[in-house]
Amino acid sequence: MMEPEVMIGIEAHVQLNTKSKMFCSDMSEPGDAEPNSNTCPICLGFPGSKPKVNAKAVEHGAMIGLALNSRINEKMFFSRKAYFYPDLSKNYQITQYEIPLASGGFMQLGETKIRIRRVHIEEDPAKLVHDSGEITSANKVLIDYNRAGVPLAEIVTEPDFKNPRQVRQFMEHLSSVLEYLGVYDPKREMSLRVDANISINGGERVEIKNITGFENVEKALSYEVVRQSGITRMGAKVERETRHFNAEVKTTSALRKKEYEEDYGYIFDPDLPMITLTRKFVDSLKANMPELPEQRAARLVKDYKISDYYANVIIYTGKPMADFYEACLKLENKPEPIASWLVNYLLKSLNWRSERIEDSKVKPETFVELIRMIEKGEVTERYAKELMKQYVDTGTSPKKLAAKEKFALSESDMLKIVREIISKNGKAVSEFKSGKGEALQFLIGLVLKETKKQADPKTIKGIIEKEIR
Amino acid sequence: METSIRKHIEAIKNGDVKLEEFVSEVLERCEKVQSKYRPFITINKKPDLKKSKGKLAGIPISVKDSICTDGIQTTAGSKILEGYVPPFDATCVANARKEGGIIIGKTALDEFGFGTFSTNCAYGAPKNPHDPERACGGSSGGAGCITAAADFPHIAIAQSTGGSITAPAAFTGTVGITPTYGRVSRYGLIDYANSMDKIGVIGKEVYDAALLLSVMSGYDPLDSTSSEEKTDDLTSYVGKGIEGMRFGIPKEYVSDTTDKKVVSGFMKAVQKLEVAGAKVEETSLPLTKYAVSSYYLIAISEASTNLAKYCGLRYGMQQEIVGDFETYFSKVRTAGFGKEAKRRILLGTYARMAGYRDAYYLKALRVRAKIIKEFKSEFKKFDALIAPSMPILPPKFSEIDKLTPIQTYNMDILTIASNMAGIPSLSVPVGKADGLPIGLQIMGDHFAEGKLIQIGSSLEGR
Known part of the structure; x- marks a missing residue:
């Protein structure tokens, strides 16, 4: 069966983590506030109220534009996008239309270049709570305006994605960029949402609205590929x-x-005069741009000589x-083993617990203890893995854990055991001296048995060789 | 009771006014005027008298009902906002209260300001005190009405988008000042067309208008379009004389369609200006013919989005909830909006639609930019432009009923262009014809209110 030709473009909405809302001074992150308590006449669209632009949101939006290689437009307007919907307090949304904050740009995903069409800023609508929990079956809707007016940056891509996997990768990269810019809070629910347009084999495009979670983005699109392929295989049209x-x-x-293109009857928002983003403003943003994830990954590879793979996993x-x-x-200063243990084992243990590193009990000071023990051969790899799990679970220093559980042998303990074995097995020792390799394996086996496999064979081999010669 | 603001201020200074007694007497008189001419939508029966010092101390102030007043019903003249009590004061109202102004009531207007005569009124049209069979002009008709009828000291906060201060000032024989766009904060003004809405004043004398405008003016962080331009005490311009000033009369403003009696009253006033030492010449504003159509395109485009918020969810009129949200919104809006509001929503939505937007809305914006340029070049030659305020004498209600919407819109021909350009204008009464007042308007450059007051005051008195 031929793979269908997939074309996907997305609009990503990011809630910017400014202190106040886009056009009023209510808190931008109301947290668990009582529904509709974090509101004022402006975000509720009361008669006579007027919006006022949050300069910090403009700055955040411009930083996103710069990070995505976009051009910051000197003259910026806000427009009214008019449509009736209960989550819009004014029945129009203040957004940007003709001239967005930033135009053009791209994001490089390995070999693939995803072109950015525009980045603009706008206000988030209110949150609708459907009584049955699902939009398609609810017969009553409650409106919570706490979210109304939270600043959003909308990032629109060209339809450059060839498969759902790339979209997920893009979202992971984007999230990382936003985090490095310090403009959004990845822990906030709904802080990054996606609308995706997908078509296959040049057919009609279908829009999937409001997907949250990178895995969900990929799943939703993969489902669409299957669904649309099914329809076309049956000879029908999407x-x-x-x-x-x-x-x-x-x-x-x-x-x-969608029988026709939606008509939002855009007009310039006459309450908000044109904003000029001066060269000076843009230059100072550029000068103060933090290191971005892509740059940091490259630096890790260059400075620490770790693989691209490790660097990318660590960064993203x-x-x-x-x-x-x-x-x-x-x-x-052991870049390679630390990267390897971090990527291969620490991450797995954290994922198992669905924990983020910053919320976990894992700390650099204790984590490196484990690495030192491994490097010195004080623990076997196998026991180190077991130790890792316990360490991530409890946060107890690996040294203490090992002492308690007798996971590790000190060098002097090990020497004592080796010497005892040598003195008791003269025959094997002399066979080894005469060049018989199996004799060494035999001795190592005995030590392993004695140490209940807590010692590392390589380390044992080293000690035996040193003792016999 | 003394009606002069200047004399009233003097009396207060001398301690001749007992505030509580004075205010209760004023409110009684308001009720009497109300029963005769209907200028109010709401009379504020318990005004706040706590603030007794300031530039407006003890002065009764009425507020057009499209301007929010904390704790007092504000309807914008529409049924859809019946019973709505704002939780905040408009900045201009707050400024007036701070200076001791006493809010006595909310005045009638065409619904959301949509009208030239104050006849599109959900709560009844105000009647002209000069002849109750005639209209007061709109949309600040209630403000003109109470200013003309008040037998007590009073100043009105009014508002204009396309001529809504000049029209009622002319028809009721009062003074109306429409300031530069941005001079007075619009925060708390219920929007008609935000890019042209201006809060101004109607008063009995130029001094009164200058006083209240000075108090209301100034930058407001709550309104991004408010200007940082400094405002001096505008009353200081009253009576300064106009010796050596140059005025232009745009020939498009005195045409064959202008009422002859209006023209003759206007010309008499022009002579008065010349006698006072001014030089008056004819000039031309050729873009005037595009003003009305482009004004209405911009105004209705903006208005149709402004009115979207009224849907019975958060404030104002509510209906029984049946069906989905679209059904509910339609039900509320069908019941709540009057005919002219519906007309402007439909026209405005059409003008914004993809495919028409370029030809209508965007083109009208370009016309506005050109009109501003045209005015600007005139003010290099002239201190001000002068013209009749309205092309007709105050019409009878029965005559208005016969007008088509287009004929009505064309009545705004003399006020539209200056309102679109955001330049200030001052309308002063200049005599009567058949017992009906005639107004003369003075249009000046942006932020030239002081000069307009200087000129306007020279036409006052005998």
């Missing part, structure tokens, strides 16, 4: 429509047909993980 992704069952369902797991890695290196 219909142009908007679909909703149900995260519970990982499928999409039709929300509404999130900024705290990369910070953790570099903090470990300051304590123990």
Whole structure:
């Protein structure tokens, strides 16, 4: 069966982590506030109220543009996007239309270049709470305006994605970039949402709205590829429509047909005069841009000689993980083993617990203890893995854990055992001296048995050879 | 009771006014005027008298009902906002209260400001005190009405988008000042067309208008379009004389379609200006013919988005919830909006639609930019432009009923261009014809309110 030709473009919405909302001074992150308590006449669209631009949100948006290689437009407007929907307090959304904050740009994903069409800023609508929990079956809706007016940056790509996997990768990279810029809070629910347009074999495009979670983005799109392929195989045509992704069952369902292009009747928002983003403003943003994940990954490879793979895993797991890695290196300059243990074992243990490094009990000071023990051969790899699990679970210093559990033998303990074995097995010792390799294996086996396999064969071999010669 | 603001201020200074007694007498008189001419939508029966010092201390102030007043019903003249009590004061109202102004009531207007005569009124049209069979002009008709009818000291906060201060000032024989766009904060003004809405004043005398405008003016961080331009005490310009000033009369503003009696009253006033030492010449504003259509395109485009928020969810009119949100919104909006509001929503939505947007909305914005340029070049030659305020005398309600919407819109021909350009204008009464007042308007450069007051005051008195 031929693989269908897939074309995907996305619009990613990021909630910017400014202190106040986009156009008023209510808190931008109301947390668990009582529904509709974090509101004012402006974000509720009361008669006579007027919006006021949050300069910090403009700055955040411009930084995103710069990080995505976009051009910051000197003159910027806000527009009203008019449509009736209960989550819009004014029945229009203040957004940017003709001239966005930033135009053009791209993100490089390995060999693939994803072109950015635009980056603009706008206000988040209110949160709708459906009484049955699902938009398609609810017969009553509650509105919480706490979220109304939270600043959003919308990043629109060209339809350059060839498969759902790339979209996920893009989202992971984007999330990382945003985190490095310090403009968003990855822990906030709904802080990064995706609308995706997908078509196969040049057919009609289907929009899937409001997907959260990178895994869900990939799942929703993969489901669409299968669904649309099925339709075309049957000789039918994919219909142009908007679909909703149900995260519970990982499928999409039709929300509404799109028989014509939606007409939002955009006008300039006459309450908000044109904003000029001066060269000076853009230059100072550029000068103060933090190191971005791509640059940091390259630096890790260059400075520490670790593989691209390790560097990318460390970077795109999130900024705290990369910070953790570099903090470990300051304590123990062993880039390769630290990277290897971090990527291959620490991450697995954390994932098993669904924990982020910054929320876990793992600390650089204690993590490097483990690495030192491994490097010195004080623990076998196998026991080190076991130790890792216990360490991630409890946060107890690996040294203490090992002492308690007798996972490790001190060098003097080991020497004592080896000497005893040598003195008791004169025959094997002399056979070894005469060049018989099997004799050495025999002796190592005895030591292993004696130490209940807590010692590392390589280390034992070294000690035996030293003792006999 | 004394009606002069200047004399009233003097009396207060001398301790001749007992505030509580004075205010209760004023409110009684308001009720009487109300029963005769209907200028109010709401009379504020318990005004706040706590603030007794300031530039407006003890002065009764009425507020057009499209301007929010904390704790007092504000309807914008629409049924859809019936019973709505704002939780905050508009900045201009807060400024007036801070200076001791006493808010006596909310004045009638065409629904959301949509009208030239104050006849599109959900709560009844105000009647002209000069002839109750005639209209007061709009949309600040209630403000003009109470200013003309008040037998007590009073100043009105009014508002204009395309001529809504000049029209009622002319028709009720009062003074109306429409300031430069951005001079007075719009925060708390219920929007009609935000890029042209201006809060101004109607008063009995130029001094009164200058006083209240000075108090209301100034930058407001809550309104991004408010200007940082400094405002001096505008009353200081009253009576300064106009010796050596140059005025232009745009020939497009005195045409064959202008009422002859209006023209003759206007010309008499022009002579008065010349006698006072001014030089008056004819000039031309050729873009005037594009003003009305482009004004209405911009105004309705903006208005149709402004009115979207009224849907019975958070404030104002509510209906029984049946069906989905679209059904509910339609039900509320069908019941709540009047005919002219519906017309402007439909037209405005059309003008913004993809495919028409370029030809209508965006083109109209370009026309506005050109009109501003045209005015600007005139103010290099002239201190001000002068013209009749309205092309007709105050019409009878029965005559207005016969007008088509287009004929009505064309009545704004003399006020539209300056309002679009955001330049200030001052309308002063200049005599009567058949017992009906005639107004003369003075249009000046941006932020030239002081000069307009200087000129306007020279036309006052005998």
